[in-house]
């Protein structure tokens with residue numbers, strides 16, 4: 001793994017934004033990224049607001065890696081990398097991406113009640129793609145949910161995306177797996193490892 | 206050793222390292238995890254109190270008895286505990302007492318915005334305001350020392366961003382040994398606040414403020430960082446981070462103690478820079494005090510275009526700050542030449558909102574469905590059941606603070622309001638502040654109907670135990686308070702407990718009670734659908750081809766009921782389908798379906814068996 005190259009590519013550090021719906025494992029993924037940042041020798045801040053997420057609201061967390069990190073929050077145009085575990089939530093956060101920033105999207109939708117009760121409509125895939133493109137051309141769709149379901153552990157779409165991210169940042173997968181192992185129960189490790197590796201390979205191909 | 210800790214975990218850590226052994230608090234975002242973390246340390250006692258006032262009294266009692274103690278709460282909790290705050294400010298303590306107030310700028314999960322630094326000044330106690338997790342740990346330890354040295358409770362003022370942001374913290378593995386205190390104090394002049402003693406104490410605590418402000422001049426967590434002399438920023442709390450982010454070259458006076466202030470230090474700093482400003486979140490708390498010292502703060506050349514500029518000079522008085530807000534305000538004030546990037550791209554397509562809703566299988570849903578059908582006026586309270594306000598249920602007419610529902614309903618009743626008022630309140634909230642209000646209803650004989658929604662847990666704040674659950678914070682088995690007996694003892698004679706999923710029983714009872722006079726209490730009981738014991742019973746229901754898209758089941762607002770793509774051939778309305786991942790099998794929808802098109806649990810089981818067989 002080439003941490004120097006990572007630092008060269010991101011001389012001001014990396015701002016991550018993770019977004020998803022309550023229950024999708026956004027918090028686990030952000031814990032992993034925070035630990036990983038520390039392991040790689042960065043100063044780290046991880047901020048999350050989880051007020052009402054359990055009741056089906058969205059969950060957003062920010063992870064910042066840098067030489068010295070001050071503000072816990074990032075605002076419009078400041079996210080270098082967005083990890084979105086749900087398509088609609090990807091759109092909701094897209095204004096935060098910096099021009100040309102990287103976005104990884106779990107190809108999955110969770111219909112909010114406002115849609116199921118007929119008050120509004122869920123955006124079409126084409127519209128989503130088109131809108132995202134206006135902000136960055138660096139868009140990666142990952143079949144996170146599909147892969148997770150295939151391996152028999154539907155909850156692991158977050159880890160599939162972490163695998164894909166690891167490949168894109170060219171970080172040594174072993175280091176990331178080691179961090180993941182400290183954050184989950186032993187008995188689920190095999191599933192998570194498989195999810196991670198499949199996500200990793202989906203980018204490498 | 207460095208560990209990544211959230212601000213809340215760091216406070217718990219600091220308290221433990223400082224040898225604090227007693228904690229009492231009441232859950233409330235963003236403070237809750239302090240207690241949950243502290244409770245797991247060795248050699249400590251930690252409890253959920255019934256409310257914040259009780260929690261603070263308990264911590265005070267422990268500090269009088271010579272043990273270091275901490276009491277935690279969210280900002281509004283201190284409103285409830287204010288009575289205790291003011292007497293303990295007067296009496297002082299034997300061992301260190303730290304009161305944690307976790308404020309919630311921007312109200313991520315609160316009913317109002319308030320700046321509790323004001324409470325410190327109001328009650329004459331010192332206030333420490335950490336900017337990150339390291340400071341949260343360090344300041345907690347410092348707070349205990351200050352408390353003992355100056356014989357005062359100390360406020361540790363947290364904010365949501367500090368509570369819920371994690372960053373590396375240097376910790377030690379050792380717990381300070383606090384020397385055993387002797388006998389319980391027999392010192393009425395100090396601890397018995399009858400007027401004659403209280404009158405003597407008041408000058409003492411005013412003098413204490415002066416001493417503390419002298420001490421603040423050399424308090425190591427008040428520090429000056431000199432950089433360019435062109436701009437000096439006085440700041441405290443999380444605003445320090447935004448100051449560093451937006452003005453990397455400015456000199457900074459970082460106040461760890463935001464009350465009382467070090468006047469000389471502030472004066473010296475102000476004189477050493479060309480322009481001085483105050484950067485703080487919410488109230489102009491530091492700013493007003495600095496102005497009173499006669500210090501000339503920088504005045505923007507053009508008055509800032511804000512409705513509140515008469516109260517706070519540069520930065521907004523409402524809401525949480527962030528680097529963009531700070532940058533924009535500074536630009537407007539002429540402190541920066543470049544504004545935030547005015548976005549060339551904006552999202553143009555409308556996004557459906559994703560509001561929080563009652564979970565699938567939530568036991569509160571049935572009552573709200575009935576109330577919305579009956580169209581009565583509903584005085585609500587604070588908890589998951591506040592979500593009864595969301596469409597399509599849309600049933601709650603008022604909601605103010607914990608415990609308010611019953612009193613507000615009673616007020617309408619005694620005011621002679623035409624409509625019958627129903628108060629809805631959760632179990633934890635009933636124990637918190639509902640009980641005195643219910644006694645008031647019985648005593649003063651109004652006809653309020655109260656629904657106590659007993660989901661066997663304090664749900665909204667993340668499922669804490671309470672006096673009804675049979676367990677304590679440290680997982681000790683204990684009594685389960687019987688609400689029905691309690692209600693009877695309050696003087697309410699008409700009491701009924703029903704299973705919360707029984708739509709028809711709830712409807713029949715309420716309809717009957719509406720016809721009768723006098724107060725009544727309906728207890729709807731069923732454990733919260735997210736509890737592990739409830740999860741074990743999940744069984745997804747199914748819709749049969751009897752469905753004709755009549756929409757009745759959509760009116761209960763369950764996220765597991767979706768409109769399918771398929772239309773009813775006759776009416777061209779979308780048919781209902783049930784999301785098999787989300788549905789818990791609570792059967793509320795099956796009960797309301799007029800065509801029996803949703804199979805009940807035993808029908809589903811039978812069907813599956815026959816399919817398998």
Ligand SMILES: Cc1ncc(C[n+]2csc(CCOP(=O)(O)OP(=O)(O)O)c2C)c(N)n1
Nearest residue numbers: 233587588589590631632633634663664665
């Ligand atoms: C004075 C005060 N303390 C704490 C809170 C935070 N809080 C909001 S709802 C709630 C608990 C609600 O529990 P319960 O009444 O049992 O209802 P549930 O959420 O379980 O439906 C708490 C503690 C608050 N809003 N005000």
Ligand code: SF4
Nearest residue numbers: 564567589664733734
């Ligand atoms: S957490 Fe429990 S009480 Fe709260 S909305 Fe969900 S099911 Fe209802």
Ligand code: SF4
Nearest residue numbers: 566763788791792794
């Ligand atoms: S049984 Fe009906 S109301 Fe209950 S969770 Fe399932 S779909 Fe929702």
